[in-house]
Amino acid sequence: MTGDLLYSETEDALRESVRALLAANCPSDRVASMYDGDESLARDLWGAVSVAMELPAIGLPESLGGSGASAREVAVVMEELGRVVAPIPFLTSSVIAQRSLGHCGETDLLKAMADGSHVCALAVPFSSFGRTRGESVSVSGGRVTGSVAAVAGAGHADVILVPGLDGGDLTLQAVDAADAHVTRRSSLDMSRPVCDLTFESSPAREIARGQDADDAVSSGLLMGSAMLASEQVGVAEWCLETTVAYVKQRNQFGRPIGSFQAVKHRLARLWISVNSARAAARNAAVLVEPGDVPAKVAVALAQSYCSDVAVLAAEECVQLHGGIGMTWEHPTHLYLKRAKADQLALGTPAHYRARLAALNSL
Amino acid sequence: MSASADLARAFLADWDPATTRLESLRARYDAGLAWVSRPEGVGGLGASRDDQREVDGIFAAAGFPDNNAAANGIGLGMAAPTIFAVGTDEQKQRLLRPLWTGEEIWCQLFSEPGAGSDLANIATRATRTDGGWIVSGQKVWTSNAHNAVRALLVARTDPDLPKHEGLTYFAMNMLDPGVEVRPLRQLTGEAEFNEVFLTDVFVPDEDLLGSVNDGWRVAMTTLASERVSIGNSDADIEEAMVDVVERTWRSAPQRTRDVMQDRFLRLWVDARVADLTAARMKQQLAAGRPGPEGSALKVTFARLAQELSGLELELLGADGLGYGDWAMVRPTAVVFTGRDAGYRYLRAKGNSIEGGTTEILLNIIAEKVLGLPPEHRPDKGMAWKDSPR
Ligand SMILES: Cc1cc2nc3c(=O)[nH]c(=O)nc-3n(C[C@H](O)[C@H](O)[C@H](O)COP(=O)(O)OP(=O)(O)OC[C@H]3O[C@@H](n4cnc5c(N)ncnc54)[C@H](O)[C@@H]3O)c2cc1C
Numbered sequence: 001m002t003g004d005l006l007y008s009e010t011e012d013a014l015r016e017s018v019r020a021l022l023a024a025n026c027p028s029d030r031v032a033s034m035y036d037g038d039e040s041l042a043r044d045l046w047g048a049v050s051v052a053m054e055l056p057a058i059g060l061p062e063s064l065g066g067s068g069a070s071a072r073e074v075a076v077v078m079e080e081l082g083r084v085v086a087p088i089p090f091l092t093s094s095v096i097a098q099r100s101l102g103h104c105g106e107t108d109l110l111k112a113m114a115d116g117s118h119v120c121a122l123a124v125p126f127s128s129f130g131r132t133r134g135e136s137v138s139v140s141g142g143r144v145t146g147s148v149a150a151v152a153g154a155g156h157a158d159v160i161l162v163p164g165l166d167g168g169d170l171t172l173q174a175v176d177a178a179d180a181h182v183t184r185r186s187s188l189d190m191s192r193p194v195c196d197l198t199f200e201s202s203p204a205r206e207i208a209r210g211q212d213a214d215d216a217v218s219s220g221l222l223m224g225s226a227m228l229a230s231e232q233v234g235v236a237e238w239c240l241e242t243t244v245a246y247v248k249q250r251n252q253f254g255r256p257i258g259s260f261q262a263v264k265h266r267l268a269r270l271w272i273s274v275n276s277a278r279a280a281a282r283n284a285a286v287l288v289e290p291g292d293v294p295a296k297v298a299v300a301l302a303q304s305y306c307s308d309v310a311v312l313a314a315e316e317c318v319q320l321h322g323g324i325g326m327t328w329e330h331p332t333h334l335y336l337k338r339a340k341a342d343q344l345a346l347g348t349p350a351h352y353r354a355r356l357a358a359l360n361s362l
Numbered sequence: 363m364s365a366s367a368d369l370a371r372a373f374l375a376d377w378d379p380a381t382t383r384l385e386s387l388r389a390r391y392d393a394g395l396a397w398v399s400r401p402e403g404v405g406g407l408g409a410s411r412d413d414q415r416e417v418d419g420i421f422a423a424a425g426f427p428d429n430n431a432a433a434n435g436i437g438l439g440m441a442a443p444t445i446f447a448v449g450t451d452e453q454k455q456r457l458l459r460p461l462w463t464g465e466e467i468w469c470q471l472f473s474e475p476g477a478g479s480d481l482a483n484i485a486t487r488a489t490r491t492d493g494g495w496i497v498s499g500q501k502v503w504t505s506n507a508h509n510a511v512r513a514l515l516v517a518r519t520d521p522d523l524p525k526h527e528g529l530t531y532f533a534m535n536m537l538d539p540g541v542e543v544r545p546l547r548q549l550t551g552e553a554e555f556n557e558v559f560l561t562d563v564f565v566p567d568e569d570l571l572g573s574v575n576d577g578w579r580v581a582m583t584t585l586a587s588e589r590v591s592i593g594n595s596d597a598d599i600e601e602a603m604v605d606v607v608e609r610t611w612r613s614a615p616q617r618t619r620d621v622m623q624d625r626f627l628r629l630w631v632d633a634r635v636a637d638l639t640a641a642r643m644k645q646q647l648a649a650g651r652p653g654p655e656g657s658a659l660k661v662t663f664a665r666l667a668q669e670l671s672g673l674e675l676e677l678l679g680a681d682g683l684g685y686g687d688w689a690m691v692r693p694t695a696v697v698f699t700g701r702d703a704g705y706r707y708l709r710a711k712g713n714s715i716e717g718g719t720t721e722i723l724l725n726i727i728a729e730k731v732l733g734l735p736p737e738h739r740p741d742k743g744m745a746w747k748d749s750p751r
Pocket of ligand 1: 250252260319321322324469471472474480502504506555638712716719720
């Protein structure tokens with residue numbers, strides 16, 4: 001089963017406006033500053049994309065104040081965010097948390113998120129694969145206690161969605177970020193840093209229980225994985241384009257390094273890989289919505305493939321830039337760190353390949 | 363038990379542990395127990411290379427201070443072999459002792475903005491003056507320049523000759539007032555390398571290594587040593603990447619190991635085979651002057667370091683998303699397998715660039731070992747000053 005894997009005119013137009021907005025508001029030197037503790041870009045950019053395009057709510061239904069964009073449109077936004085390694089919680093709040101909340105019918109919180117004023121994060125390790133058992137957090141009498149390590153998007157969150165066990169039941173609890181201890185970790189990807197969360201009898205409001213909670217979490221993570229593939233395509237695409245431009249203008253041995261066949265063939269191969277990754281990511285975006293078996297297969301396929309392509313593209317970008325690629329000054333390192341963190345995020349390709357084996361009885 | 367080992371024991375029997383670190387190291391050098399396979403009088407005994415490990419072990423076991431080799435990788439791994447190969451007796455006497463003891467840290471002033479892979483395209487000029495040379499130009503990616511007091515320098519002495527022929531090699535004093543070192547931050551966060559600006563630096567004739575306009579040949583000696591030194595790190599200084607990652611492997615969750623086992627084992631096998639290949643190559647190298655085969659070691663080393671450190675982060679999962687510290691420190695020693703897994707992953711990216719990129723090394727193997735014809739070089743045979751850049 002294959003849907004339309006091309007970009008529609010609407011999607012092209014959406015891309016153009018998102019790209020222009022990001023070009024004006026997300027300079028790479030300010031992304032680099034995040035590694036030195038200056039997080040101002042994260043807030044400024046979130047503000048800019050909220051005001052100019054209402055991006056945080058792009059996937060929400062119009063009845064909740066959103067734009068009602070489809071997953072394939074949201075995927076186009078993800079590609080563009082990947083191209084600039086945007087340090088905003090779009091994936092974690094607008095994709096994963098909104099999906100989980102949508103599953104629970106949590107309209108009040110979703111409405112509060114529509115204008116970008118409320119940011120949510122699902123409290124699972126960013127490396128989580130598919131679901132969570134919630135065993136590190138216990139729930140009793142409207143309070144949660146426990147801890148969750150390496151959560152992405154929690155640094156600027158207002159509300160944290162915490163999976164936790166109440167007796168034997170998995171529940172999903174909404175906790176005010178002010179009631180949680182949020183410890184920032186020095187992270188491999190400081191444009192999407194991870195935090196360790198601790199709850200000490202923090203007041204919580206239950207939003208789902210049992211199968212419902214499990215489904216809410218896993219549908220959020222499934223949508224996240226599908227959209228992550230498009231971010232990876234964006235990362236890979238920037239690395240490929242940047243490298244191609246560089247090898248045309250960098251001369252060694254009296255000629256452009258791009259004229260050496262060893263370099264040409266590597267980039268030609270990389271182009272094939274990026275092109276293939278795009279097909280896999282588009283397919284995931286087209287099929288993910290119902291969350292059924294074909295959706296799971298499409299997402300697993302995209303994650304198995306796109307994660308490694310983004311890492312490869314970033315590694316090739318460093319290598320083919322030579323010394324300058326190893327510097328802080330050149331933006332390539334921001335992409336390498338994002339690509340590698342994305343590869344670990346929401347399960348590694350090896351985990352997804354194992355899942356494909358199970359889903360296809362291979 | 364070798365004769366070298368006997369001498370080491372005899373030396374240690376006389377050694378007073380109250381002696382200062384530096385005096386101890388100097389005495390060891392003077393006794394010929396620094397690098398035993400080197401000639402007598404310059405830190406050696408003219409013994410077999412195989413004795414070195416045994417001697418080092420005896421000194422370490424006795425609590426003898428070490429020469430902090432990790433802080434002077436370029437000195438020990440590149441400058442020393444170059445000086446042994448082309449230095450005059452006077453230069454060996456003057457330069458090698460402080461190098462070995464670590465009193466003088468060395469750096470390598472080869473690469474320039476316009477001359478990386480195409481090293482022979484160097485534009486830094488050295489012009490004749492009374493009793494020596496005046497050097498001006500810009501170098502880049504200079505590891506450890508912020509700690510170095512001596513540099514291996516290649517500069518252009520004759521721009522009218524073709525690019526390989528007009529170069530000359532010097533052992534330059536980094537403390538000259540014309541030397542300016544500016545830190546360059548690396549993607550790891552550390553400022554491990556530097557830009558070095560040379561403005562009318564005076565280099566006396568006594569610091570010329572080799573002969574005038576013979577710098578390319580000397581530089582090739584240095585690079586061959588560099589490739590062996592990067593590709594075959596001393597196990598006593600630095601743990602092998604495969605061993606570090608094997609530890610991480612053992613502590614990874616069973617499920618992760620299940621899905622990654624074949625991949626890890628492939629790398630594990632490759633790493634063991636690489637060790638054997640290196641051992642075999644060392645047995646082949648009679649005189650200790652590495653040839654183009656050393657390039658192969660470095661190609662394999664870089665690939666394994668990169669793939670293993672990449673796999674390590676995947677094994678770590680949530681912990682792989684962390685990073686030790688992004689602070690811009692200026693390190694005194696670089697240990698590829700040191701610090702945290704994130705650092706190891708990022709730093710390994712440099713392994714296929716520093717000391718000649720993997721692509722250049724593959725070209726060397728193809729052309730020098732296999733005898734394949736080179737690609738077209740538009741500047742071949744042309745005076746450097748007229749060649750296309
Ligand atoms: C961590 C680190 C430490 C370093 N330390 C030192 C130091 O202490 N002293 C020093 O002098 N230098 C040092 N260097 C510099 C290093 O030697 C150069 O970066 C390297 O030789 C490449 O040169 P370049 O950076 O100019 O890249 P370029 O030569 O511009 O190469 C860019 C890309 O083109 C490829 N390429 C170039 N020519 C060809 C060809 N003919 N065929 C196929 N591909 C080709 C290269 O492989 C590379 O991928 C260091 C570099 C690093 C990364």
